[in-house]
Amino acid sequence: MIQEFKKVWKPFVIGMLWLLGLLWPMLGVHPDGTLTFQKTFTVWSYIAAGALVCLIIYVMKASGTLTVVTDPLTKAGQGVKRSATALPTWVWIVILLVFCCIYPQFAGRYGTDVAINVLLYICLGLGLNVVVGLAGMLDLGYIAFYGVGAYTYAILNTVYGLAFWVCLPFAGIFACIAGCIVGYPTLRMRGDYLAIVTLGFGEIIRIILNNWMELTNGPNGILGIDRIGWFRFVFENGVSFETIWVKKLQLFYYFALGLAIFTAIGVNRLNFSRIGRAWESIREDETAAELMGVNTFIYKLLAYATGAFFAGLAGAFFAARMKFVSPESFTFLESAMVLCMVVLGGMGSIPGIILGVIALIALPEVFREFESYRMLIFGSTMIIMMLFRPAGLIPAKRVGQRSEEKEG
Amino acid sequence: MEYFIQQLINGLTLGGMYALIALGYTMVYGVIQLINFAHGEFFAAGGYAGAIALSYFAGLGYMDTHPILCLTGAFALAMAYCAYLAVGVEKIAYKPLRKASRLAALLSALGMSIFLSNGMMLTRGVYDAVYPSELFQGGFDFGMVTISYLQITIVSLTAALLIGLNILVFKTKIGMAMRATAQDKTMSALVAIGSNKIISLTFAIGAGLAAAAGIMYGLYYGSVKYDMGFVPGIKAFAAAVLGGIGNITGAMVGGLIIGMVEIFGAGYISGEYKDVFAFIILIGVLYFKPTGIMGENIDDTRV
Numbered sequence: 001m002i003q004e005f006k007k008v009w010k011p012f013v014i015g016m017l018w019l020l021g022l023l024w025p026m027l028g029v030h031p032d033g034t035l036t037f038q039k040t041f042t043v044w045s046y047i048a049a050g051a052l053v054c055l056i057i058y059v060m061k062a063s064g065t066l067t068v069v070t071d072p073l074t075k076a077g078q079g080v081k082r083s084a085t086a087l088p089t090w091v092w093i094v095i096l097l098v099f100c101c102i103y104p105q106f107a108g109r110y111g112t113d114v115a116i117n118v119l120l121y122i123c124l125g126l127g128l129n130v131v132v133g134l135a136g137m138l139d140l141g142y143i144a145f146y147g148v149g150a151y152t153y154a155i156l157n158t159v160y161g162l163a164f165w166v167c168l169p170f171a172g173i174f175a176c177i178a179g180c181i182v183g184y185p186t187l188r189m190r191g192d193y194l195a196i197v198t199l200g201f202g203e204i205i206r207i208i209l210n211n212w213m214e215l216t217n218g219p220n221g222i223l224g225i226d227r228i229g230w231f232r233f234v235f236e237n238g239v240s241f242e243t244i245w246v247k248k249l250q251l252f253y254y255f256a257l258g259l260a261i262f263t264a265i266g267v268n269r270l271n272f273s274r275i276g277r278a279w280e281s282i283r284e285d286e287t288a289a290e291l292m293g294v295n296t297f298i299y300k301l302l303a304y305a306t307g308a309f310f311a312g313l314a315g316a317f318f319a320a321r322m323k324f325v326s327p328e329s330f331t332f333l334e335s336a337m338v339l340c341m342v343v344l345g346g347m348g349s350i351p352g353i354i355l356g357v358i359a360l361i362a363l364p365e366v367f368r369e370f371e372s373y374r375m376l377i378f379g380s381t382m383i384i385m386m387l388f389r390p391a392g393l394i395p396a397k398r399v400g401q402r403s404e405e406k407e408g
Numbered sequence: 409m410e411y412f413i414q415q416l417i418n419g420l421t422l423g424g425m426y427a428l429i430a431l432g433y434t435m436v437y438g439v440i441q442l443i444n445f446a447h448g449e450f451f452a453a454g455g456y457a458g459a460i461a462l463s464y465f466a467g468l469g470y471m472d473t474h475p476i477l478c479l480t481g482a483f484a485l486a487m488a489y490c491a492y493l494a495v496g497v498e499k500i501a502y503k504p505l506r507k508a509s510r511l512a513a514l515l516s517a518l519g520m521s522i523f524l525s526n527g528m529m530l531t532r533g534v535y536d537a538v539y540p541s542e543l544f545q546g547g548f549d550f551g552m553v554t555i556s557y558l559q560i561t562i563v564s565l566t567a568a569l570l571i572g573l574n575i576l577v578f579k580t581k582i583g584m585a586m587r588a589t590a591q592d593k594t595m596s597a598l599v600a601i602g603s604n605k606i607i608s609l610t611f612a613i614g615a616g617l618a619a620a621a622g623i624m625y626g627l628y629y630g631s632v633k634y635d636m637g638f639v640p641g642i643k644a645f646a647a648a649v650l651g652g653i654g655n656i657t658g659a660m661v662g663g664l665i666i667g668m669v670e671i672f673g674a675g676y677i678s679g680e681y682k683d684v685f686a687f688i689i690l691i692g693v694l695y696f697k698p699t700g701i702m703g704e705n706i707d708d709t710r711v
Contacts, residue, residue: 015496019496022492022496023531025457025460025485025489026456026460026528030464030467031460031464031466033464033468033469034467136511138511138515140518185691185695186691186694188694189694191510191514192443192510193649193698195443196642196645196690197691197694199642200646200687200690201691203639203684204684204687204688207684210680211680332638340519372529373530375522376522376526376530378519378522379519379522379523380519380523382515382518382519383500383501383519385515386512386513386516386519387504387505
């Protein structure tokens with residue numbers, strides 16, 4: 001243990017001193033010409049203490065002192081895994097579904113509200129997963145399609161008075177068209193260039209939403225959007241229709257659940273189809289895929305359009321739930337947040353993304369008092385995941401076996 | 409005509425700032441083939457550091473007696489601070505990922521960008537940090553066209569920094585080592601060039617230039633904000649791409665063009681959509697000539 005500690009104490013001390021040098025000018029210099037040290041040292045000592053705990057755990061793990069604890073833990077983990085795989089997957093899915101169905105009965109209003117948020121972000125995350133996880137294209141303007149969907153429903157509803165269920169396909173289709181418009185010129189690029197261009201497109205769409213006063217009412221947003229409604233037959237004076245608005249949050253929860261299930265099934269089916277294989281080949285090696293006769297352009301465009309379609313549907317639900325849309329909801333940070341969920345859970349893996357969304361939406365609700373640290377944690381989560389576990393919490397199962405895996 | 413000349417001067421001022429930021433992108437890309445997403449945050453951090461330094465000097469009362477000295481000090485402190493920040497950021501977020509996939513490095517850079525901007529928000533608050541406005545009042549008045557002293561200072565300072573960088577890169581041993589590392593890391597390591605040190609140095613220089621641009625931005629617009637790095641960062645990236653990424657002269661030219669286009673677009677087409685023009689140029693360049701106006705041919709995998 002001493003040996004291990006000797007190896008790492010130097011970078012630790014240097015890093016902590018670096019942090020101190022970084023923090024003090026930001027926290028300790030005041031505009032009135034005074035210098036303070038108290039606050040900087042308090043903040044720094046908290047961070048240093050946290051880092052020291054991590055360091056000690058790391059050293060213990062590296063030197064093997066922790067095997068007393070980790071061995072039973074890994075054994076228990078394997079035991080749980082074995083008993084989990086003993087039951088077929090559909091049993092777990094049924095248990096999960098039953099839990100989802102009865103959830104609003106015992107969760108309060110607040111709990112249901114958070115759950116709806118989680119469900120909408122699951123749709124967004126799964127949609128982005130098609131682009132990033134399956135086809136391997138980094139898209140940083142994804143939230144724009146969510147915005148297009150939300151605005152489509154908002155405008156169609158407030159201007160033309162169309163009902164939600166009529167608008168829902170339109171929201172998806174318009175987002176899909178927006179995806180194609182964005183995708184068409186950008187898909188010749190790869191990797192980092194694609195990322196930055198999609199970011200630019202996302203910003204362009206947001207700026208348009210912000211400035212096209214006649215259509216979108218600019219930064220003020222659109223108020224008074226209808227809730228979800230459906231028709232009921234009334235048999236009093238002959239047959240007539242009557243509109244029912246979904247007023248109860250619980251009902252809305254079930255609609256959102258339906259959308260999330262629809263998205264999950266859709267993405268799953270796509271993943272294991274011919275199209276999914278084509279996307280996978282593009283992700284692994286685009287040049288090789290093209291040589292093998294995959295029409296990369298069409299498939300990349302299709303990935304874009306599919307992702308945008310799901311985002312558009314989620315957007316329409318978002319508008320119906322909030323009854324208000326404004327460009328503020330569709331900024332770059334939202335895109336980064338959805339991306340962070342996908343990365344955290346595991347790109348390409350549906351259960352992983354669901355876990356990632358729950359982790360990043362539900363946990364901040366639990367730790368409400370650390371609200372302002374939320375984005376800070378998102379940022380550091382992305383870095384830490386990339387450094388230590390780039391495949392995510394639940395890595396995607398790969399179809400088939402690869403040569404490099406066979407060797408190892 | 410007067411309006412045109414006035415806009416030309418404004419465009420030159422803004423373009424100079426973009427050029428300074430774009431240099432950081434282009435140098436880092438040249439050395440490790442990574443778009444440093446956090447670069448815009450160095451720009452914002454530099455703006456903040458400058459604001460803190462200037463207001464500290466003002467609080468001590470030195471601003472009234474030695475304004476030029478204070479300003480020089482603020483520039484030096486902010487550039488040093490950002491260089492210090494950048495070296496650490498590179499060690500934490502980029503160095504361990506040098507062998508990993510490009511997507512991983514890019515996501516790490518993105519996380520760093522979010523982390524830094526929110527870190528600034530937490531340490532300095534969500535409100536604007538105000539720059540002292542009494543500095544550089546007035547200017548030359550040619551009838552309809554006015555050139556403020558501030559603009560002259562910014563443009564001449566930018567020019568000085570650009571010339572200094574050019575001398576550093578093309579005339580000194582360090583610059584030669586940087587160019588060698590950019591060309592081939594393995595080969596330059598074989599001839600005893602410490603590539604890790606050179607990469608750190610590249611990050612430090614790029615961040616220092618971005619910090620200078622941050623202070624100029626603060627002086628020009630009067631205040632800085634924690635999230636201001638994002639949009640200028642993207643525009644500067646557009647400038648780097650326009651000039652041919654990896655090409656230092658190209659980044660300078662690209663920065664000037666982007667600044668001009670933004671000012672003229674805002675003046676003659678629409679002020680509300682001024683942020684859009686840089687994005688459109690970026691997309692257009694990447695679509696029609698991904699190597700940029702001064703770039704050499706790069707191999708297919710990078711584009």
